[in-house]
Structures are given as C-alpha cells and as structure tokens.
Amino acid sequence: MQKSLAENESSLSPRTVLVTGAAGGIGRATVHLFATSGWRVIGVDRAPFDEPFPQDGFFIQSDISIGQNLEWIFNQVHDHTGYLNALVNNAAVQIAKPIIQTSVEEWDAVMASNLRSVFLSAKLAYPLFKASNGGAIVNVSSVHAVATSANIAAYAASKGGLLALTRAMAIEFAPENIRVNAILPGAVDTPMLRAGLNRDHVQGNDIQTRLDNLARKTVNGRIGTPAEIAHAIYFLADDSQSSFMTGQAMIVDGGATARLSTE
Helix, strand or coil: CCCCHHHHCCCCCCCEEEEECCCCHHHHHHHHHHHHCCCEEEEEECCCCCCCCCCCCEEEECCCCCHHHHHHHHHHHHHHCCCCCEEEECCCCCCCCCHHHCCHHHHHHHHHHHHHHHHHHHHHHHHHHHHCCCEEEEEECCHHHCCCCCCCHHHHHHHHHHHHHHHHHHHHHHHHCEEEEEEEECCECCHHHHHHHHHCCCCCCCHHHHHHHHHCCCCCCCCECHHHHHHHHHHHHCHHHHCCCCCCEEEECCCHHHCCCCC
16 A cells, blocks of 8 residues: 555655756756755766855765766765655756767767666665655656757657656656656756757857747747756655656646647
8 A cells, every 4th residue: 555645754854855967057956946945955967066065965076977976976875864855867968960970979978878877876766765765756858858859869869768767667666655757848048958059950140049039939938947947846856746746747848849840
C-alpha cells in the first residue's frame, strides 16, 4: 500500500536538494529559489558559481559527464547530509550542427552530459532518497523533445531520451515513494539560448533582434525567464504541491508548441 503524503514526509531537516548545472541561467535561479524557500542546496557545475553560495549549502565544481566524478559527488553528499529530498537534473550541453557535420565524439559528449548523467545520478541518489523515505526527481528536458528544428539533432535526441527515461524511472521508483517528472522549457533567456541563436533559425543581424523575433513566435509574445522555469521546477519537487504527479512531462514554453507551424 502506498503511503500518504504525511507519512512520506521525512523527519530529517532541512529538506535538501541537489541541482546540477547550478551555475547556468536556469540552474542559478533554481538554486536561489530553493534556498530562499528554506531548503539546503547542493550545487554542481563544471563552471565556477562566481558568487557566494547560499548558506548551509555547498557547491561542487565538477563535470557530471564523467561517471567517476558523479560517484565522487554523491559520496560528498552522503558524507555531508546522508539524505536527499530532491534531485534536479538540469545540466546540459548543446551542439548546434547539421547531422552530417556532427562527429561521433560530439554526439557522445551530448549524450554523456544530458542523458547518461541522469541515469547514473538516479542510481547514486537512490539510497539517499531511501534515507529520507522518498522524494522527487525533476529532469530538465526541453521542447526540443517534442518539436525541434534543424541543426540541433544531438540535443533533441538527448532530451527526447530523457522523457522516456523519466517515465521508466517513475515506474521503477514509485514503490520507494520517489516521484519523477520532467519539465520542458521553451525559449528562456539563458547563455545557452543566446549561443544557440547562431544556428540562424531566427532572423536578425544581431542577438537582440534575433531574441525579439524569437519572442514573436511564442503565443505569449515574449521569451521566458530563468526564474519562471525555476518556479515550475520547484512545483514538481515540492511534495506539498505536486504529490500526485509522477512520470509526467510539463511544458513551459509560452505557448510556442500550441501553435501550428503552418499558421
């Protein structure tokens, strides 16, 4: 019999979350939102955080595409806290090239960062979730998992695979009261988005013009902010808000995928 929400809640305090890709746009906003909401935050990124990390938490600079690094990271978490309440798999890399110009090494690098790392992180986080009587995993996928464009095949494939992995993890981890959901951000103003505008899929002679033209393609008529995605991630991670959700894909894209491309 599945436990009730009250029975699932851990007596361990404070609630602790691990966020990968913590130094990026969405990751940084997620770190700050969880911290201001009273969580202890553990951040991981291969880039430095470059500002004071929230109190009571800690930052680990490491590349999660390397399996041995992940083992070391989760050993650090075990030594410092012994448990986790949430895991946000946000780290990702993007290769913006035509398929025929993408090397095997580039393809493998995308899969290692965006997909294999989530598989390994889930395995390594599993005993930490059991120590807190369950929790939530939020996998940051992308609208490219359901509707994509030219010259971004490796990224789209990794994010599509992440949706399938999310569903599989939700089924297998449910007996341990571990919920697993995915969030699919659309166009969000991050360094990755701005770098990706060099694919020339949006018209404009400069970045700002391309951003403005991209914004016009959404139903809302604007690009999202990292803070908006962070709030959606928090919703999926917080048992008091999304306790009956698992195995789901939540699209947060300003309505971009609601509109026909032929319109």
